[in-house]
Amino acid sequence: xxxxxxxxxxxxxPDKDQKPYMQDISVELEPTDKKLLQALVRxxxxxxxxxxxxxxxxxxxGSDAMNINxxxxxxxLTDIDSLTxxxxxxxxxxxxxxRDLIVDMTQFFxxxxxxxxxxxxxxxxxxxxxxxxxxxxxxxNGVYECILCACCSTSCPSxxxxxxxxxxxxxxxxxxxxxxxxRDTATSQRLDDLNxxxxxxxxxxxxxxxxxxxxxxxxxxxxxxxxxxxxxxxV
Amino acid sequence: xxxxxxxxxxxxVGAGGAGLRAALQLAEAGLRxxxxxxxxxxRSHTVAAQGGVAASLGNSxxxxxxxxxxxxxxxxxxxxxxxxxxFMCRKANEVVIELEHFGMPFDRTDEGKIYQRPFGGHSMNYxxxxxxxxxAAADRTGHAMLHALYQRNVRARTHFFVEWMALDLIRxxxxxxxxxxxxxxxxxxxxxxxxxxTIFATGGAGRIYHSSTNAFINTGDGLGMAARAGIPLExxxxxxxxxxxxxxxxxxxxxxxxxxxxxxxxxxxxxxxxRYAPNLKDLASRDVVARAMVTEINExxxxxxxxxxxxxxxxxxxxxxxxxxxxxxxxxxxQFAGVDPIKEPIPVxxxxxxxxxGIPTNYKGxxxxxxxxxxxxPVPGFYAAGECACASVHGANRLGTNSLLDLxxxxxxxxETAVADIKSGNLTLRELPKDAAEPSLARLARLENQKExxxxxxxxxxxxxxxxxxxxxxxxxxxxxxxxxKILEVEERVRRTAIRDHSKVWNTARMEALELExxxxxxxxxxISAAARKESRGAHVRDDCPDTPEFPNGRNDKEWLKxxxxxxxxxxxxxxxxxxxxxNPDTQPIALAKRTY
Numbered sequence: 001x002x003x004x005x006x007x008x009x010x011x012x013x014p015d016k017d018q019k020p021y022m023q024d025i026s027v028e029l030e031p032t033d034k035k036l037l038q039a040l041v042r043x044x045x046x047x048x049x050x051x052x053x054x055x056x057x058x059x060x061x062g063s064d065a066m067n068i069n070x071x072x073x074x075x076x077l078t079d080i081d082s083l084t085x086x087x088x089x090x091x092x093x094x095x096x097x098x099r100d101l102i103v104d105m106t107q108f109f110x111x112x113x114x115x116x117x118x119x120x121x122x123x124x125x126x127x128x129x130x131x132x133x134x135x136x137x138x139x140x141n142g143v144y145e146c147i148l149c150a151c152c153s154t155s156c157p158s159x160x161x162x163x164x165x166x167x168x169x170x171x172x173x174x175x176x177x178x179x180x181x182x183r184d185t186a187t188s189q190r191l192d193d194l195n196x197x198x199x200x201x202x203x204x205x206x207x208x209x210x211x212x213x214x215x216x217x218x219x220x221x222x223x224x225x226x227x228x229x230x231x232x233x234x235v
Numbered sequence: 236x237x238x239x240x241x242x243x244x245x246x247x248v249g250a251g252g253a254g255l256r257a258a259l260q261l262a263e264a265g266l267r268x269x270x271x272x273x274x275x276x277x278r279s280h281t282v283a284a285q286g287g288v289a290a291s292l293g294n295s296x297x298x299x300x301x302x303x304x305x306x307x308x309x310x311x312x313x314x315x316x317x318x319x320x321x322f323m324c325r326k327a328n329e330v331v332i333e334l335e336h337f338g339m340p341f342d343r344t345d346e347g348k349i350y351q352r353p354f355g356g357h358s359m360n361y362x363x364x365x366x367x368x369x370x371a372a373a374d375r376t377g378h379a380m381l382h383a384l385y386q387r388n389v390r391a392r393t394h395f396f397v398e399w400m401a402l403d404l405i406r407x408x409x410x411x412x413x414x415x416x417x418x419x420x421x422x423x424x425x426x427x428x429x430x431x432x433t434i435f436a437t438g439g440a441g442r443i444y445h446s447s448t449n450a451f452i453n454t455g456d457g458l459g460m461a462a463r464a465g466i467p468l469e470x471x472x473x474x475x476x477x478x479x480x481x482x483x484x485x486x487x488x489x490x491x492x493x494x495x496x497x498x499x500x501x502x503x504x505x506x507x508x509x510r511y512a513p514n515l516k517d518l519a520s521r522d523v524v525a526r527a528m529v530t531e532i533n534e535x536x537x538x539x540x541x542x543x544x545x546x547x548x549x550x551x552x553x554x555x556x557x558x559x560x561x562x563x564x565x566x567x568x569x570q571f572a573g574v575d576p577i578k579e580p581i582p583v584x585x586x587x588x589x590x591x592x593g594i595p596t597n598y599k600g601x602x603x604x605x606x607x608x609x610x611x612x613p614v615p616g617f618y619a620a621g622e623c624a625c626a627s628v629h630g631a632n633r634l635g636t637n638s639l640l641d642l643x644x645x646x647x648x649x650x651e652t653a654v655a656d657i658k659s660g661n662l663t664l665r666e667l668p669k670d671a672a673e674p675s676l677a678r679l680a681r682l683e684n685q686k687e688x689x690x691x692x693x694x695x696x697x698x699x700x701x702x703x704x705x706x707x708x709x710x711x712x713x714x715x716x717x718x719x720x721k722i723l724e725v726e727e728r729v730r731r732t733a734i735r736d737h738s739k740v741w742n743t744a745r746m747e748a749l750e751l752e753x754x755x756x757x758x759x760x761x762x763i764s765a766a767a768r769k770e771s772r773g774a775h776v777r778d779d780c781p782d783t784p785e786f787p788n789g790r791n792d793k794e795w796l797k798x799x800x801x802x803x804x805x806x807x808x809x810x811x812x813x814x815x816x817x818x819n820p821d822t823q824p825i826a827l828a829k830r831t832y
Contacts, residue, residue, distance in 0.1 A: 015738040032483060034571075045692040048744035049736035053274075055450040058486045058567060060378055061278040077570055098421060099741040105275070118386035119338025129335040131347030137340065144340045144372075144379060148277055183338065 003029045005039055006086040013049065013099055020097070024086065036083070037064055037075040051100040059214055062149030065092055066101050072151040072212040092154040094163065107163045108150045108170070115167060115175040115193070120186035136182040143177040143222060145215050146170060152209035152219055158202040165198035169209035169219035172200065176222035179229065191230055200226060236679075238416075238672045239426040242664065243269045245653055246414050246430040248401045248457060251279030252377075252639060253621025254436030255384035255393075256330075256646030257653075262391035264654040269428055271399045271417050273452055273746075276385045280438055280450040281642065284377025285563065286354060286491030287369030288334075288639035290327035294348040295367040300324045301823070302361060303368065307637060308825040310356045310520050311591075311630025312773035312790065314470065314798070316814035319598040319626040321822055323637075323644045330643040331370050339383040341372050342560075352494040352560070356520040356634040356832070365518055369636040374489050374563040380639060396428075400746060401456060402675040404433070404464040404617075407668055412602075412617035414667075415460070416675040420746065423739030425679070427672055431662040432616055432653035435461070435594060435602075436646060439622040440757040442750075444587035445699035448480050448487040457623040459753025461594045462760065463674070466614065467604055467800035467809065469625040470592035471757070472765035472775045475633055476708045478524040480586025482544035484571040488564055488583060490635040493517045495560050497549045499528065500580065501536040507545075512832035519832035522632040522774045525585035529708045532584075539582060546580035585708050591633055591774065592760075593625035595800065598818065600624070600649025605800070610811035616662055618653050620645035627798065630813075631773020682748050688733025691748045698725045698751070698758055706765050712779045715766040722755075722762045729755045760801040767808055770795040787829035796827075 004026050012020035027043045037057055044050050053063040057076045064075040067090040069083055080087075095103040121130075153159045153168035167175065175194060178184045194200040200223065209219040245261050247254045250272035261268040272279065291298035303324040308315055335341060335349060342350035351367040359366040372379035388395075398420040405413045405427070414430040440455025441447040458468055478499070479488040493499070499517055501507045511527040512519035519527075528545050537543050549557060554577045557565055561576075568576045595603050596619050597611055606612035621642040628641055656662045705718025729751055736744035771780040771789025780789035797810040817824050 013738050013740060015740050034484075044743075045690065048690070048692075048734055048747075049738065051741050051743050055274055055278050055452045056280065056283050057451065058283065059570065060375075060563075061274070061280075061282050061450065063274065063278050099738070102741050109275075113389060118390040119336075119383075121336075125336045127332075129332055129341070129349050132343050133347050134343045134345065136347075137343045140340045144382070145375060147282075147378070148275075178338075181338070181340070 005029055008086045008088045010090040011100055012097055035076050036078040036080055039080055040075055051102050053102055060147060062147035065149040065151045067093055072155045074214045077214050092150055094154045094160040108153055111167045111171040115171050117174050119184050121183055130183045132182055139180040142217055146173055151212045151214060155208040155212045162198055162202055166202035167199050173219040173222045176226055195230060236676055241426055241428050243267045243430045244657055245432040246428045247434045247436055249436035249438055250276035251438050252281035252381060253642035253646035255388055256643050257434050257436060257650035258388055258393045259391055260647055260650030262393050269394055269396055271396045271401050273400045275397050277382055280453055281377045281381045284639055285374045285489035287371035287376045287636045288331055289368050289636035290331040290370055292328055294344055294351050298366055298368055305361050305825050306357050307634055309830055310632055310634040312632055312830055313827050314630030314813055316627050317824055318814050318818040319628050321817040322598040323628050326644045327640050337383050337387045340379050341370055352491055354494050354635045355490050355518045374491055374561045404460045405671045406464050411615045411665055413665055416672050420741050429667055431657050431664050434649050435619040435623050436621045437623045439590045441587050443702045443754050443758045445703040446485050447587040448477055448485055454750035454754050455757035456753045459756040462756040462803040467802045468760045469595040470799050471760035471801055472768050473591035473631045473773055475521055475589040475774055476525040476585040477588035478521055478528055478585050479547050479583040481571045482582040482584045485586050486567055486571045492549060492561060492564055496552055497547055500546045500548050501531045502538045507531050515832040520632055523832055525708050528585055544582040544584045547583045548580040549576050589633055590622055591629040593623050594619040596624045596626050598626055599652040600645050601652055618649040620649040682734055682745060685733040688731045689728055691732045691751055694728045694732055695751055701725060702758055706762055710777045718762045719766050722758050726755050763806050764799045764801050792827060
């Protein structure tokens with residue numbers, strides 16, 4: 001039984017196209033093709049100009065984030081059969097498009113880099129590991145697993161309006177990852193840095209980020225915890 | 236085409252674990268360093284490592300670096316160089332503790348120390364019983380490690396060139412390495428990166444096989460570049476087939492599952508590893524387990540409608556342990572096998588996973604090749620680390636968790652050597668040959684002008700199918716010889732590929748065509764080296780070299796205790812001795828013995 005899937009894909013090659021357009025295209029799949037990325041690879045064999053990023057194909061590298069039938073997700077973790085056709089694919093919203101499904105992620109990474117995304121501890125390191133109880137380590141679960149795919153930040157209206165000023169859900173989740181780490185000694189500087197009408201407080205708990213995270217993480221909860229820490233610090 | 240030129244003290248190609256660890260060392264030394272990477276650093280394939288990194292910390296069971304050395308030499312089926320293995324095992328604690336200080340979120344023991352789990356082939360007291368040596372962050376150790384290393388590089392202000400694909404190694408007439416040419420994916424521009432030291436950390440090439448745990452990006456770019464520049468590739472016949480890839484999908488299921496108590500079962504529900512490895516059972520070395528699985532399937536005891544896989548069972552573990560120690564595996568099983576491992580066993584098959592061979596180096600990370608009678612003469616200005624390199628610590632078969640250790644130890648060592656060579660004035664910025672970019676520009680021009688030709692995807696598929704069929708878990712004399720002919724035919728086709736996309740901007744068709752030119756070098760090296768090695772050792776097992784009293788396990792130390800070196804030019808094979816002497820004169824060497832688990 002042949003299995004043909006219909007697509008509508010955002011296409012734009014600045015080298016030849018005046019403006020972007022939607023391409024209607026279909027592809028025949030093999031029975032073993034289960035994930036959207038596999039269908040895209042088959043499409044690319046048909047039309048090698050179709051451009052998208054991909055690498056691990058198992059949801060851990062974060063390369064193949066895109067807007068799938070109106071919702072951000074990873075192509076490699078999305079079941080083809082769960083999607084209504086034609087499957088509409090667009091680049092992640094809110095970031096400049098370089099070509100087809102490839103966006104310029106500079107602004108996204110700039111915000112990630114702005115939260116001092118590394119452990120700060122100026123005490124001389126001990127000879128062995130810094131100790132941390134299993135319970136303290138537990139605090140990092142649900143936070144450290146972020147793969148920087150940008151599904152969350154590019155589904156957030158606050159990030160769309162202020163990508164230069166609002167850190168966005170991914171950056172804030174990572175900020176909390178270091179705040180929550182008992183080995184990090186810079187909590188108060190981290191809170192000072194985020195105590196800003198834009199950097200943190202543009203989050204209006206719309207929760208699109210939670211809805212789309214392919215790793216089932218909860219940036220809104222992390223943002224809430226940062227806000228709580230600010231309040232408890234103030235009193 | 237206009238070619239820009241950038242000058243640095245050092246250029247690193249690749250930003251996975253090895254490249255990032257090397258970059259830190261160079262940044263600390265204050266050297267001007269460029270890191271070129273095809274993908275954003277945290278998208279490198281180190282991110283997919285799951286089970287852990289080996290170090291004899293002894294946090295939960297007694298351990299010693301010399302036990303680790305013994306396990307690694309035995310695991311390598313004595314093909315590993317004992318100086319490099321000693322170096323790696325002795326350095327393990329240092330590099331893992333450093334990583335913890337960098338912020339790596341390891342799991343913890345009740346005492347607050349780094350959590351360690353058992354892993355295949357790792358043992359206490361020279362093979363007595365399993366040891367807890369694998370330092371883990373749940374089943375996401377590679378992800379946790381790669382992000383921690385990237386974060387540390389943000390702190391060190393490392394200069395990254397993200398989404399640049401290196402094209403060719405630049406060597407001058409005296410053989411010195413002077414840097415690389417590279418293509419910026421976003422613009423299609425070519426540039427020369429001219430440097431005193433060049434470090435390759437380009438990772439693996441598992442995409443030469445049709446069924447692989449490897450990412451799309453693992454196309455052996457560093458090996459292709461080295462081979463085209465006249466540098467040999469070492470021990471390329473040795474490829475690891477990981478016992479537990481998800482059947483049909485190829486996605487990796489960590490050996491840590493068996494470390495936590497998982498059991499392999501055949502269609503009768505039998506724990507068949509008890510027959511093949513009475514002592515370590517499911518935690519025997521990967522080559523041993525993979526062969527046992529294929530034997531079960533070949534003898535009709537596979538599972539499923541086609542009896543073509545076996546089952547990995549953890550249903551006897553508590554859901555809490557699975558959720559705490561193996562949460563990623565549960566997700567992968569649900570996503571790619573359609574089963575929840577809390578309730579049902581996971582269908583698995585041996586899947587291409589790791590390249591034991593690579594660019595020959597010594598334990599300092601210097602690339603070496605035969606010259607003037609010295610089989611290991613350093614190539615000035617050239618270093619390599621991680622999966623693309625062959626130090627050789629894995630020999631004929633790598634132990635799980637030794638790859639993450641390899642990239643930390645040799646990523647650091649290669650950079651330390653480069654720093655010393657630069658600071659001592661041994662390495663200077665040598666004059667670039669006038670035609671330094673010519674080979675790369677010619678490759679690009681060929682693709683640009685090729686009007687008639689085969690699609691890249693078709694030739695790639697043929698390459699992968701040929702490797703899968705002719706150089707798999709079990710190898711056969713006739714199939715290997717036929718495989719050599721077939722892969723040389725594929726090479727002819729690689730030269731005639733054509734792409735339809737000629738855009739300058741983010742041209743992935745061009746990138747894939749260039750990657751195929753690297754894959755074919757790796758495939759030729761593998762097939763030709765495998766056809767020539769007439770013994771069974773580690774991951775290379777042939778039907779015409781069975782287990783006999785004269786040759787236990789089919790291994791022939793008299794004739795084949797030696798490293799293969801494949802040269803691209805004329806597909807020439809040269810051999811060099813294995814170093815059976817440890818680094819330190821006081822260290823007890825691991826004497827040759829038959830390998831049983």
